[in-house]
Amino acid sequence: MKKLYILLLFVLCTPLLKAQNFTKxxxxxxxKPDVTVLNLDKKMLSSMGKDVQQYGIEEIQILSxxxxxxxxxxAFNKDIEAIKPDGEYETLVKSVEEDEFAHILIKAKDHVISEMVxxxxxxxxxxxxxxxxxxDSNNLGFVNYYLNK
Structure with a gap:
């Protein structure tokens, strides 16, 4: 019974772990020196015009x-290369070249993306x-292409 409770706790908490990993x-x-962090909330984004609102973006966090x-x-590159998709997020695009790395992860249900990293x-x-x-993936052409593959 104790194992069942632990398993249930793990299953219920797992969706929070990936978001916490990005936050961490x-x-x-x-x-850190020369590191920029921007947090743009819904109110700030609404002042940027209809283009941002049309895509349904409510918050943007940027680490540069x-x-x-x-x-x-x-160290940062090593950290991001170690991030693997789980049941909550899926890889949309991943590219690894000599000295470049790009990975786009999405959290989506029924062509509606709640998060894109x-x-x-x-x-x-x-x-x-x-x-x-x-x-809405229909408003994001490249995302819609990959979701319909």
């Missing part, structure tokens, strides 16, 4: 490592862009 990743690097210490960028790393920069809202 942002927290790990914010405040540009012109940072090389060891910091290498874009991870990008290069030799001299790295970034995480986390979109939240009710993004």
């Amino acid at each position: 990743l942002i927290d790990k690097y914010k405040g 490592l540009d012109e940072c210490d090389k060891s910091l960028i290498q 874009i991870l990008s790393g290069e030799e001299d920069e790295g970034a995480l862009v986390w979109l939240k809202g009710s993004l």
Whole structure:
């Protein structure tokens, strides 16, 4: 019975873990020299015009490592390359080349994307862009293409 409770707890908490991992990743690097963190909430996004609203984006979090210490960028790149999709998120696109890495993960149900995470790393920069809202994949051509494959 105890095993059943532990299993149930694990199943119920697993969806929170990936979002917490992205939050922890942002927290790990914010405040470091030459690291930029932007949080754009729904109110701020609404002032940016109808284009943003039309796509259903309610929040954007951006972590950017540009012109940072090389060891910091290498650590970030190692962290983002270690992120694997789970049952909650799925890989939309993943590209690994010599010194470049890109991974787009989405959390979607019935062609409505509630979260999209874009991870990008290069030799001299790295970034995480986390979109939240009710993004209609039909409004995002490249996403719709991959969802209908």
